[in-house]
Amino acid sequence: MSEHGQNLVYELGGWEVDLVRRELRARGITVPLGRRAFAILAVLVQSAGELVTKDELMARVWPGVIVEENTLEVHICAVRKALGTDRETLKTSFGRGYCLVGDWTIRQTSTRANPMALDPTRILVRPFPANIPAAASEIIGRTAAVQQLHDSLRARRAITLTGTGGIGKTTLALEAARSLYTTFDGNCRYVDMDPSLVPSMVAAVLGFKPGSDEISAESVAREIGRKKLLLVLDNCEHVIDAAARLAEAVVLLCPTTSILATSREALRIEGEHIYRVLPLEVPELLQEETDAVLGKSAVQLFIARTKALDSAFSPDGENLRAIAAICRRLDGIPLAIEFAAARAAMLGPELVLSRLDTRFALLTGGRRTALPRHQTLRATLDWSYERLPGSERCLLRRLGVFAAGFTLEAAYAVVSDQGHAASVVLDGIANLVAKSLIILDGTAPTTRWRLLETIRAYALEKLAENDETERVARSGAEFLRDFIMPATHSSKAPPAGSDFR
Numbered sequence: 001m002s003e004h005g006q007n008l009v010y011e012l013g014g015w016e017v018d019l020v021r022r023e024l025r026a027r028g029i030t031v032p033l034g035r036r037a038f039a040i041l042a043v044l045v046q047s048a049g050e051l052v053t054k055d056e057l058m059a060r061v062w063p064g065v066i067v068e069e070n071t072l073e074v075h076i077c078a079v080r081k082a083l084g085t086d087r088e089t090l091k092t093s094f095g096r097g098y099c100l101v102g103d104w105t106i107r108q109t110s111t112r113a114n115p116m117a118l119d120p121t122r123i124l125v126r127p128f129p130a131n132i133p134a135a136a137s138e139i140i141g142r143t144a145a146v147q148q149l150h151d152s153l154r155a156r157r158a159i160t161l162t163g164t165g166g167i168g169k170t171t172l173a174l175e176a177a178r179s180l181y182t183t184f185d186g187n188c189r190y191v192d193m194d195p196s197l198v199p200s201m202v203a204a205v206l207g208f209k210p211g212s213d214e215i216s217a218e219s220v221a222r223e224i225g226r227k228k229l230l231l232v233l234d235n236c237e238h239v240i241d242a243a244a245r246l247a248e249a250v251v252l253l254c255p256t257t258s259i260l261a262t263s264r265e266a267l268r269i270e271g272e273h274i275y276r277v278l279p280l281e282v283p284e285l286l287q288e289e290t291d292a293v294l295g296k297s298a299v300q301l302f303i304a305r306t307k308a309l310d311s312a313f314s315p316d317g318e319n320l321r322a323i324a325a326i327c328r329r330l331d332g333i334p335l336a337i338e339f340a341a342a343r344a345a346m347l348g349p350e351l352v353l354s355r356l357d358t359r360f361a362l363l364t365g366g367r368r369t370a371l372p373r374h375q376t377l378r379a380t381l382d383w384s385y386e387r388l389p390g391s392e393r394c395l396l397r398r399l400g401v402f403a404a405g406f407t408l409e410a411a412y413a414v415v416s417d418q419g420h421a422a423s424v425v426l427d428g429i430a431n432l433v434a435k436s437l438i439i440l441d442g443t444a445p446t447t448r449w450r451l452l453e454t455i456r457a458y459a460l461e462k463l464a465e466n467d468e469t470e471r472v473a474r475s476g477a478e479f480l481r482d483f484i485m486p487a488t489h490s491s492k493a494p495p496a497g498s499d500f501r
Contacts (some may be wrong), residue, residue: 024445042436053097126172141297163277166335169262198242221253236263278457279332283324298327305341339363400459405450
């Protein structure tokens with residue numbers, strides 16, 4: 001094995017994966033493996049003839065993540081099964097690790113030019129090899145957004161994708177990173193910000209070994225230095241302060257490194273550009289033409305995910321109208337649509353549509369391997385709600401009583417019993433907009449906001465849990481009455497001299 005092989009991490013670039021696959025095919029081996037199992041095999045092929053310890057395998061296949069040995073063993077079994085008659089070439093050194101015996105040479109068997117147009121050995125010694133996972137399925141409805149991010153990252157060095165939970169921020173960020181692979185010479189690193197020690201997590205993914213020095217945002221930035229790198233920081237909202245400090249340090253100290261972050265709110269750092277991830281396109285309310293409905297990206301996602309679970313599924317007639325209605329009522333949110341599609345594959349679209357009033361009990365079909373917050377629709381919203389301060393939780397759940405949106409005065413009317421000044425209510429609305437839980441209604445002639453239907457259903461559920469439904473609904477109704485009949489002025493209107501304009 002060459003010295004360069006030792007520098008490989010498991011997340012190989014596309015052409016490097018091809019090299020490993022070609023060597024396997026040359027030996028008559030077909031490898032129907034998942035991503036992690038293939039990663040293990042790739043590392044073993046690169047280290048052929050030499051022992052790879054369990055710790056090294058886990059560090060390279062799950063960089064920065066603590067996993068149990070039995071997880072590794074499960075994937076080793078999958079590799080052995082895929083090797084078929086060659087399974088004996090994978091040797092176990094009990095208590096130590098694994099070795100792939102035989103003469104394994106990574107070679108290009110095709111005369112076609114390397115897609116990177118570069119010497120493979122030059123790529124193998126790059127400072128931060130990519131760990132961007134391959135797309136597991138087709139990315140639907142995001143072609144224009146990927147191109148916009150691709151272009152923006154050529155001109156800007158810090159972009160944060162914001163949007164409500166389940167809107168597809170991570171999917172879009174990873175697809176954009178894949179499109180920029182050659183722009184950054186293959187140096188694209190993905191960091192899931194689940195751990196709370198942000199600088200340590202980033203350092204681990206980048207392969208830094210700082211020794212006795214304390215790991216800080218600045219020390220990570222100094223280590224990166226002037227190396228060309230795209231750093232994808234995913235799920236920043238629950239570690240927003242630490243993520244912001246790290247991202248700003250990198251922007252200020254690393255002139256050739258770019259940051260692509262995902263968060264339900266902006267990082268608010270110098271040089272940051274905000275890209276709001278929009279819902280998928282949904283059919284208009286009275287849109288009946290089959291081609292027009294099928295042309296909407298939300299419908300395309302629903303059908304693709306349903307067919308993946310039921311190959312005989314065919315959208316037509318009544319079920320296509322049901323699919324269109326489901327996509328509208330779920331506001332084009334990709335994660336919610338995927339949950340609904342999973343249920344439709346078993347129950348049919350018409351039944352799913354009829355049960356959407358109980359959507360949080362119905363839409364629970366997340367992937368078993370997904371993070372807990374992405375396994376049910378309720379868990380996705382819990383993730384955001386539980387991180388709000390008490391005053392913003394109160395405001396969000398009370399705003400759920402307004403089915404058609406609300407003005408600042410209306411918001412004040414339903415929280416006036418909390419003793420907040422009008423300016424505090426305005427700040428609360430602004431914060432909820434920043435955290436992607438409220439949206440500004442651009443179709444209204446005056447300043448109005450609204451909650452997406454799914455978020456409103458969640459807010460009403462929380463209102464009931466807090467035993468506030470009747471009282472807040474009455475406050476909202478009294479405000480609307482007095483708005484229509486101003487002569488009967490309500491005591492819940494904002495006080496004279498308040499800062500409403």
